[in-house]
Amino acid sequence: MAVPLRFRLNHEDVEVHLDDPAATLLDLLRGGLGLTGTKSGCAVGYCGACTVIVDGEAVPACLQMAGLLDGREVRTVEDLSGPGGLDPVQEAFVACAGMQCGFCTPGHVMAVRALLDKEPDPDEEQLRQTVDGNYCRCTGYVKILDSAREAVALERARAGEVR
Ligand code: FES
Ligand code: FES
Missing domain, CATH: 1.10.150.120 ([2Fe-2S]-binding domain)
Structure with a gap:
């Protein structure tokens, strides 16, 4: 059964339905949400390629269980540039x-x-x-x-x- 999940992503509220309870934040970003700026390297927390910011901390997205994101604040590289230019x-x-x-x-x-x-x-x-x-x-x-x-x-x- 898909589990509903609500969190802030790049300053917007998002709601997703998680089919796989073992999915990581990296799976969710690159898969369901199509945010492929976050890279998948080792997938076990060593290489840092998947680093995102969760609640103000730089963390490897491959080690964050997507099911634990409810109510949290996630920023990815897609959030950094905007109409004002690059970060x-x-x-x-x-x-x-x-x-x-x-x-x-x-x-x-x-x-x-x-x-x-x-x-x-x-x-x-x-x-x-x-x-x-x-x-x-x-x-x-x-x-x-x-x-x-x-x-x-x-x-x-x-x-x-x-x-
Ligand atoms: S993909 Fe290497 S630390 Fe996440
Ligand atoms: S791995 Fe190619 S620029 Fe760092």
Whole structure:
């Protein structure tokens, strides 16, 4: 029997009916909801490719049981850009060429986004720990770290514009 599930997804209320009680948030996003920006890598919580933000925390969507999402708040990479343009974290990855094949990029972007939401002025160690949780086979991490540093700068600049 399908179980009804209501939660916030990218600032909108959604209701889905879950047929598979073992489905993960990753299954739900990429399957029923068609949000394929979140990537599926290892599917067991190691690679970080599926990182999304749930209730303000960066988490692997492959480890979140969809059936436990009722009433929770989920953000995916699709939420970041809008009519106003790219999110500063996305802008930073473009500006610093922080991707090659791009497979790991949504996970990195969401992890850095979650960090900056909590800590607008992270130190180098926090940036390194954040990108460390997401495997990248292409870049060697130099440009990913450059992108994370640039995201901090762009975020600060935007905050200054708003004031
Ligand atoms: S696909 Fe979720 S951590 Fe690898
Ligand atoms: S850019 Fe290819 S895996 Fe990171």
